Amino acid sequence: MKGKTIVITSGKGGVGKTTTTANIGAGLALRGHKVVVIDTDIGLRNLDVVMGLENRIVYDLVDAIEGRCKLHQAMIRDKQLPELFLIAAAQTRDKNCINPEQLTDLCRRLEEEFDYIIVDCPAGIEQGFRNAIGPAQEAIVVTTPEVSAIRDADRVIGLLEASELYRPKLIINRVRPGMVKRGDMLDKDDIVELLAVDILGMVPADDRLITATNQGIPVIHDKRAPSGMAFSRITARIDGEDIPLMDLEPKTGLMNKVRFLMGIDRSEYTHA
């Protein structure tokens, strides 16, 4: 078996890299693949809490790289999906304690056994970024429809291409279709034109994502969550399925408007 290593990056922090990593990892495992997700944000780990595995960490990435444990001992099995594993970042070290070659070596070993290795990259463009992109054969850039996130995405795409990761794919996160429709939010065409990259998918801003994350469950498991459905489609595209990109539509209809105004339903969109 020869697996594929994909890095999830963004430049700017807080745009949803870790959530995206958790959901793509879970999504690929739901599709029957053997998957490892790796948190490379050494010193600021979070993929473990997002996946609800924070109490199960015994050994971490740095332990595995420095030989304090076997690679398999650093792999934490997911609660829901037996074919999904997490390698957590070390919390008491920093980005400079590993180098890209070490992480690449580790991923090459995992590729022998797994279909997908998803690497969650830290924010920024320094050592942590260089470590994370080292082993990747493909890159996914996460952005939100905001000027700061898009500008940083452009910078990161340039750095990825300089590292021979050509044609990274873009995920636009936290889209609010109501605002797009009003002309108050950049839409996918604007962003694709500015960044000149292919788009992998859009994820709507979604309260259900927050409540799922509160519980340490990737939102892709919530069949009613618009963001979960978006992640399912994104995962299918990563897995080679040709699924057309749909525009996210704001909810229409009087009852939805009433619900929204009464604060019963704060989501502004339907599923796409």
Next chain:
Amino acid sequence: MLSKLRRPRSRTDRRDNPDATKSIARDRLQSAISRDRHDLLGPDVVEALKRDMLAAISRHLEISEDFNELEVRRLDQSLYLVASIRIQGIPRLARAR
């Protein structure tokens, strides 16, 4: 809340919404990104371009090996490639045309 309900409904109305902030974001981003890319344009890129231009121009004109000037320059919101190259001689064939 009332103003929300009174907002124009049709797609075209919204697209023409003079208060829409999207186009401001797009224009600002366009200029910020082009500035970033310009700032990051390394001397190696300019050197490579110089080499390629020298080779291409030399097929048609005799020019001096050292460009007097080749740089990417910002004027207003646009970027220009500015070159000043002294021609040393025009080959016979070019003159025959």
